Amino acid sequence: MSDIADRVKKIVVEHLGVEEDKVTETASFIDDLGADSLDTVELVMAFEEEFGIEIPDDAAETIQTFGDAVKFIDQATAA
Amino acid sequence: MFDLTGKNALITGASGGIGGAVAAALHAAGATMTLSGTREAPLQELAASLGERAHVVTANLGDPAAVEALPKKAAEAMGSVDILVNNAGITRDNLFMRMSDEEWAQVLDVNLTSSFRLARGVLRGMMKARWGRIVSITSVVGTTGNPGQGNYAAAKAGLVGMSKSLAYEVASRGITVNCVAPGFIETAMTDKLNDDQKGRILTQIPAGRMGHADEIAAAVLYLASPEAAYVTGATLHVNGGMAMV
Numbered sequence: 001m002s003d004i005a006d007r008v009k010k011i012v013v014e015h016l017g018v019e020e021d022k023v024t025e026t027a028s029f030i031d032d033l034g035a036d037s038l039d040t041v042e043l044v045m046a047f048e049e050e051f052g053i054e055i056p057d058d059a060a061e062t063i064q065t066f067g068d069a070v071k072f073i074d075q076a077t078a079a
Numbered sequence: 080m081f082d083l084t085g086k087n088a089l090i091t092g093a094s095g096g097i098g099g100a101v102a103a104a105l106h107a108a109g110a111t112m113t114l115s116g117t118r119e120a121p122l123q124e125l126a127a128s129l130g131e132r133a134h135v136v137t138a139n140l141g142d143p144a145a146v147e148a149l150p151k152k153a154a155e156a157m158g159s160v161d162i163l164v165n166n167a168g169i170t171r172d173n174l175f176m177r178m179s180d181e182e183w184a185q186v187l188d189v190n191l192t193s194s195f196r197l198a199r200g201v202l203r204g205m206m207k208a209r210w211g212r213i214v215s216i217t218s219v220v221g222t223t224g225n226p227g228q229g230n231y232a233a234a235k236a237g238l239v240g241m242s243k244s245l246a247y248e249v250a251s252r253g254i255t256v257n258c259v260a261p262g263f264i265e266t267a268m269t270d271k272l273n274d275d276q277k278g279r280i281l282t283q284i285p286a287g288r289m290g291h292a293d294e295i296a297a298a299v300l301y302l303a304s305p306e307a308a309y310v311t312g313a314t315l316h317v318n319g320g321m322a323m324v
Contacts, residue, residue, distance in 0.1 A: 038251070038252070042206060
């Protein structure tokens with residue numbers, strides 16, 4: 001697992017209080033990990049700070065799963 | 080009780096009668112203040128009278144860019160914004176049939192839209208801190224209506240609906256969102272009334288007198304305090320019994 005995925009996973013585990021092994025590639029923050037809509041906003045805020053990137057609202061809406069988040073941040077930090 | 084030591088507060092319209100009293104009350108309770116308004120001189124004067132823990136950031140709340148920048152500048156000056164007091168307000172009174180689009184828009188922009196933008200601007204820090212207080216100064220006329228103030232009453236009633244909606248969203252994060260609704264308070268705004276007008280108003284007030292800015296400040300101080308953690312989405316009416324709602 002990449003360094004980015006590790007860091008994203010750490011944020012998700014800490015913020016949502018879920019077991020690490022539940023945070024799989026396809027795990028949906030809302031449907032599988034118990035996040036409410038405000039949690040997803042806070043996760044995006046935490047990602048922005050951890051990686052020093054801006055995640056615009058329309059992009060944030062496409063980040064539904066752990067895999068989505070890692071993929072987006074991978075591309076955003078590579079640019 | 081009501082100790083704000085270590086808390087950082089941003090207040091708009093601080094150069095006005097109520098704004099100045101609120102700023103002084105929060106400051107006296109230990110808060111660090113950022114005083115905002117359009118005119119720098121009276122703000123600097125107020126800051127000087129408060130002494131330490133007082134910053135000045137001027138902003139025209141009719142200018143969206145200035146409104147967006149204000150919470151950032153306040154956070155730079157103080158380190159964070161833990162308490163936001165949306166106090167600034169303007170009036171552009173006119174009979175409804177004569178009211179221009181501009182009179183409507185100016186009042187809505189300054190009194191309502193700027194409060195939305197400021198609240199949005201301070202929420203990120205409050206969410207992270209798991210603590211925040213947003214208090215908006217509304218008006219008795221937002222509840223009762225007032226001839227000649229269709230725009231002002233709409234903006235003030237709008238603040239109540241906005242505050243309640245936001246209160247729902249952020250209650251679980253330790254952030255409360257409330258309103259204080261003054262009745263007739265002795266300020267520069269009400270000084271303009273003549274004795275005849277004042278006399279008529281007083282007949283509507285069971286307390287038999289106008290209120291003091293300090294009495295509004297005390298209500299804001301309570302809602303901003305740690306002790307008011309369980310009060311959210313509320314409007315505290317401070318009007319001498321003029322409207323018991």
